[in-house]
Amino acid sequence: MKKLTKQQWQWIFYDWANSGYGIVVVTAVLPVYFKAVAKNAGLSAANSTAYWGYANSFGTLIVSVLAPLLGALADYPHAKKRWLNIFTGLGIALTFALALVPTGQWLWLLVIYIGSLIGYSGGNLFYDSFLTDVANDKQMDRVSSYGYGMGYLGGVLAFIIFLAAQLSHGFNGLLDSYGVAKFSFLLAAVWWIIFAWPLMCHGKQVYSVAATANPLKDSLRRLKLTIQHLNNYRQLVWFLVAYFFYIDGVDTIFTMATVIGTDLGIKTTDLMLVLLVVQLIAFPFSILYGWLANKISTRYTIMMGIIIYLGICLYALNLHSLRDFWILAILVGTSQGGIQALSRSYFGRLVPKDESSEFYGFYNILGKFSAILGPVIVGIVTQWTGKSTVGAASLSILFLIGLIFFMTMPLRKEKN
Template identity: 65%
Template sequence: MKLNKEQWSWVFYDWANSGYGIIVTTAVLPIYFKGIAQASGVSAANATAFWGYANSLGTLLVAVLAPFLGALADYQGYKKRLLTGFASLGMVMTLGLALMPASQWQWLLVVYILSVLGYSGGNLFYDSFLTDVSDDRQMDQLSSVGYGFGYLGGVIAFILFMILQLTHGFGQMSSIDVARWGFVLAAVWWVVFFLPIQRNVHQRHSLTTTRAPLKQSWQRVWTTIRHLQQHKVLAWFLVAYFCYIDGVDTIFTMATSIGLDIGITSTTLIMVLLVVQLVAFPFSILYGWLANRTSTRTGILIAIIVYLVICVDALFLRSVTDFWILAVLVGTSQGGIQALSRSYFGRLVPKERSSEFFGFYNILGKFSAVLGPVLVGIVTQLTGQSRIGAASLSILFVVGLLIFWRIPRGMADNS
C-alpha cells in the first residue's frame, strides 16, 4: 500500500507522542518522581502509592470523558480542534514536568495527570481520524503502519535520551538535569511531529453542527447506551476486545516485576524494552500485510493464539534466556493485535459517528488494565510463583478468543 501525504501525516502523530509514552510514562518519570518525593521526606511505600493514585485518576478522567468528547468531535470541524487542544495540553504539561522544582512533588503529580489527559485525549481523536484518512480496504495496513512507526519513533527518542543519560549530559548534567531534559525531549519530539497531522489531515465524515453541540453530544451518548442492542456485533467485539487487550496490557505492565523476580537486572530490562519496541515495528506492518492477504479476523485470531502460547510458555520461565524469548514473542504480536483491533472496530462504526464510538473503545482500553493485574496478583500470592500468575492470563485470552470467534465472519473484514 502506497501512502499519500495525508496518510503519512496521520501516521506521524503516533511517532510524535511515542516519546512521551516511553520516556515519561514508562522509563523516566516513575523513577524521577519517587526520587524527589523520598528526598522530600515521603516514604518509599507512600511514593509508590501516590504514583499509582495519579495514574488511576488520569485514567479515570479520560475514560469518563471519552464518549462525550468523542460525540462532540463528530460534529463538523470539532475533531481537529479537539485533537489540537488535547495534544497541546499534553505537550505543554510534558514541558511543565521539566520546570517543576524538585521540592514540589505534589504539583509534579498534578502536571503529570494533566499530561495524561492530553496524551490519552489526543489519542482518542487520532484513532477516530482513521475513518477519515482511509477507506475500509486500507484500514488494516494504515493502522498497522501507524503502530509500527509509533514503536520506531519511541525507540529513536529513547536512544537519544539514553545518550544523554550515559554521557551525563556530555559531562554537564546531574541525574536530575538529565531526567528534566528527557521531558523536554519528549515535548519537543511531540511538537515537531504533530505539525503534519495539524496541517494535512481533515475530517471527512461528520454530523451537521447544531446550535447546542454540548447538549446534543450528551443526549447522543445516552441514546447509544440505551440502544446498544442495535449494535450487537459491535458490542460483542468490544467485550472480546476488553478481555484479550486486558491480557496484552497486563503482560506489558507486569513484565518488569516478573523479570525482577527471576533475577534480571534493571539494565537488562531496559534493553528488553528496546528490543520489544524494535521487533514490534516490522511485525506491526507485517500483520497489516497478513490481514490484507487473508482477513482482519484471521490476523486478530493469530495474534490471540500467539499470546496464549506466551502465557503457557511463562510456566517454564526460569532464566534470562527464557525471558528474552517471551519478550521477542510479545514484540511480534503486540502492535499487530492493537492495530488490527483498531481497524476492525473502525469498519464496524458509523463513519459520521466514529469519534463517539471510539470513545467507548477508549474506555475499554483504559479499564482493561484492571482485571489482569488483579488476576496475576491473586494467583501469584496463592502459588508463590509469578510465572504461574503470568500463565493465568491465558484465561482472558481464551475468553476473548471464544467471544471473537462467535462474531459472524466478514462483519468487519477488508473485503
C-alpha cells in the first residue's frame, strides 16, 4: 500500500485542527459557560436553553441553505482554497473573540458563537470537497477514513489539555472557572490555526470549471441547471436519499446519548469519560473502515455499518446500567467515524470532479437537515412510552429505510 502524500496529510490534519473546536467549544465548554453567564445576567434557565438552541439552528441553517451556491462559487480555478481560508479564518477569529467577551454579555457571546459556527461549518464544506483534489477514486476511502480518525484523535488531545486545566483548578489557581472556559476558547483557536495552516497555505485545486467574468451569475445558472437535470445523476440522488436517513440516525444517537445516560442515572463524570473513550475508539476504527472498504468494497462496508447501527438501536432496549451504557458507547465508537468517512468518499466518487464543491453543498444540506427528524422521533416515542431507551430503539426505522434505499440504489461499476 502506497504511503499517503504530503498533500493528503495536509488535508487530513485539517480535520485534526477543527476537531478541537467541535469537542471543546461546541460540545463540552461553551454550552455550560453560556448557561452560567446567562444565569448571572438574570436570564431564566428555560430562556437560556431556548436561545442556545436557536443560535445553533440559525448558524447551521445559514450555511446549509447557502451551501450549494457557495460550493458552485468555489469550483472556479483557485477559488476553493480562497473560500476555505475565508470561512476558516472567520471561525478561528471568532473562536478567539469568544475569550474576549465580558462575562456578563450573554447576547454578544451568542452572536459571536453563531459567527464561529458559520465559519466552522462553511470551512468543512470546502474541506470535504477538497477530497476529490487530494485523492483519486482508489485512494478516497483510505484518505477520508484517516481524516475522520485523526480528527477524533486531535479532538481528544485538545480536550485532554482542557481537562488538565479544569481538574487542576485553573492550573493551581491561576484561572478561575470563567478563566478556564476562556482558556479553552483560546486553545481551540490556536489548535485550529496551527494544524489547518498547511492546507490553508498549500491546498491545490486540481479540478475546476472554466473561469468566467461573472462567477456569481454563472454559479446561479449552473445551480439551476443541476437541479433541472437531477435525473442525469440518478445514482447520486438515490445515495443522498439513503444518506439522509441513515446519517440522521447516526447523528441523533450521538447527540441524544448523554440525555439517555442521564435518564439512566449515570453521573456527569462518567458520561464525560464515556465521551472521551468513544472518541478514542473511533480513531482506529475509522481507519479500519477504510481498510475494509479496500478489501470488500465501499458499498458493502457502508451496509455493514448501517446494520451495526441497527443492532445498536435494538440493544438500546436492554439499557439498564452503566455497564450496558458502556457497551452501547463502544459499539457506537466502532462505527460512527467509519460510516461517515466512507459516505464522504463514496459520494466523492459519484460527483463530477470539476463541480465537486457544488455537489458537496447538497451533501452538506442533507447532512445538516437530517438532524431534524431523528430527535423528533425519539421525543415522540419517549413521551408515548415513557422510556427514552424505547425512543432510542425507534431510530432503527431510519437505519432500515436508509439500508433499503442504499441496497436498491441503481449502480454503475464501482471504482474501488
